[in-house]
Amino acid sequence: MRLPDVFTSQPFAISIEIFPPKTPAGDDALRRHMRTLAEHKPAFMSCTYGAGGSTRDRTLSWCREIQEDFDRPAVAHFTCVGSTREELNHWLDEAQAAGIRNIMALRGDSPEGQENFEAVAGGLSYANELVELIRQHTGNFGIGVAGYPEKHNEAESLEVDLQNLKRKVDAGADAVFTQLFFDNTNFFTFRDSCEKLGISLPIVPGIMPITDFARIKRITAMCGTVFPEDLATKLEAVQDDKEAQFEIGVDYAIAQCNELRSNGVPGIHFYALNKSQACQKILSAL
């Protein structure tokens, strides 16, 4: 199923993002978690594309597995980092041959040691160019792009970032999936701003259930996501108790998802971090 059909065929589409593990033991563990998650029949599962294109083959093989072994549509993430147009087109040929119908089109982050993103000679600088390249390919892929309710960390302002999002939409994206956030107000403001700019695609909130406070602090520091003070206070009070952090994180995510759902979001994209326990509880509660 292509992304546009995902959002027209059902009123609320749950999706789950995984990443390729680094070890065979990690692969086995992920398969166990995916089996549990697949029982909830997510509309699709997506697999990330590692920094610097480090998982170009594994992203495709996990997407094939999602479709063939777990019977769910796959969305393959794909970035511009380190590849020429020719190499990007070659990967799209492989994705098409593997039966992948959907791509999450991203610029990717600068390689370590490079302060500002620099395209390789013959490569692409921004995700809107990648969307254009995918649209020119014969694969007829459904295309997702990233949106940032709290602004991308390199953008000089939210307004400029929104104009850049509009460029990706105008280039032919089918849906926007947001960066993780914890304050729904920021998402609703972002959605209103998109509407004012004439962006009428499904805008799907990205939710990362908190299961480990130390880890989530590292992640939010990297992507610049605001962490609500009352939530931080609650988690700090149980910083030596992983189980309590899990319970607080899951309860928070359930409340967040319920509020989003009652405010008409077309679905929720879960950053599952290759684990099923939190998502399973949240999906059962939803």
Ligand SMILES: Cc1cc2nc3c(=O)[nH]c(=O)nc-3n(C[C@H](O)[C@H](O)[C@H](O)COP(=O)(O)OP(=O)(O)OC[C@H]3O[C@@H](n4cnc5c(N)ncnc54)[C@H](O)[C@@H]3O)c2cc1C
């Ligand atoms: C849902 C989701 C999935 C992700 N999956 C992955 C993944 O699998 N692998 C991975 O490596 N990373 C992934 N990322 C992270 C993403 O690669 C980074 O956030 C990256 O820094 C920006 O990617 P982008 O596609 O948003 O870039 P862009 O949309 O190109 O934006 C990057 C920056 O450039 C600015 N900009 C954009 N277009 C222009 C233009 N034409 N002129 C001037 N400025 C411009 C934007 O405002 C922004 O500040 C994901 C992020 C999200 C939200």
